[in-house]
Amino acid sequence: MDTAAGQQLSIGAAIAMLRIYFDYTDQVCAAVPEDRMDWRPDGADGGYYFSLAESIQHIADTRLQFARQLEGSDSEEGSWNTGYTDSVSPWEFRRGSLAEIMQSLKSSRGMLEPWLERPLADLIQPTAGTRKLYEERLRARREAGEDTSALEARGPSTLASVLFFLSAHEQGHRAVLQTQLRQLGYTIEKMA
């Protein structure tokens, strides 16, 4: 294994796919037309589907949530989603124009950028923020008399865990959005 040279790079430079994937999501989201933002698939399975705009809102919310987690905040202020029950019940979202939703996607992307500028050596470390949230969660569970062994074994989230999960999660939603747009007849950016 060659470790020394690579550790000098920033996370974003060393793991170029992170920014490529975020860009890809942004491009596909930007392809949602204003007059289709409330379109929702009428799936034959009878389950709940995000509208096209709700898919973008969910991606923006997730970026915001994870960026805040890295900073040590679990605030939900400003989130589009106002109510989640389970995977089959409709989620609730506050209304916003497509421009506002796209702006929030851009804004939350911006909150992730400083983390991509960190040195690669930081990748497998928790941040001060994830450590703070972990300790708060641990304390709350202990005070409630709950078993904390699983949480303690897992430890605080590392930067790698948060950034990689965020990226993988949004690629799933980006692909669903892209598939729906293609099925509607739009020509959409495709990497493969």
Next chain:
Amino acid sequence: MSNTTLNDMTAAQSSIGGLLPWARILLDYTDAVCGCVTEEHWDMRPEGQGEGYWFSLGEFVMHLADSRREILGNISGEIEREKLWCSKYGGTSEAWQWRSGSRAEVLASLAEGRAMVDAWLARPASELGAATDASVSQWKARVEKIKAAGKDASAIEAAGPESVADCLMFLIGHEQSHRGALQALLRLHGLEVTRYA
């Protein structure tokens, strides 16, 4: 940034899979969705109005199985090409070509690829940010090839060889993308499919 060192990590975080606890969950998700493609719908190909080539549902599973092998090949240096399902890559607009195989054979190949990913997830967390001997060799060969063609290789030289992190991040992100598309198509056709959210 915390001053935590490797020594401060919990035992669970000492492996790559422990450091990325959701990785196996997402890989399981892909396996579960692929398992939902029935024999009856294996050859079904979407009829989207949009331009470009669509995988059949079975081809989605073939591509996912191939990708596990090919992407890991970047860091292991080993690809059993005779086991790949895709015989001709068509890019984003032309039809890809595939060798034939039964649903059971393709799912077995996906499981084989999964075992290969799991072996990397079991390695020490300290290896996550590192390049491997194979990725260094491939990077050097690529730089040499570009230079030999008289082109500028500075960007690729600066980026350095692919790390285990880069490889696994790409593998899981790529796979979640295709899992999402496959799942959306299965749902649109009324088929029962595993959903996390």
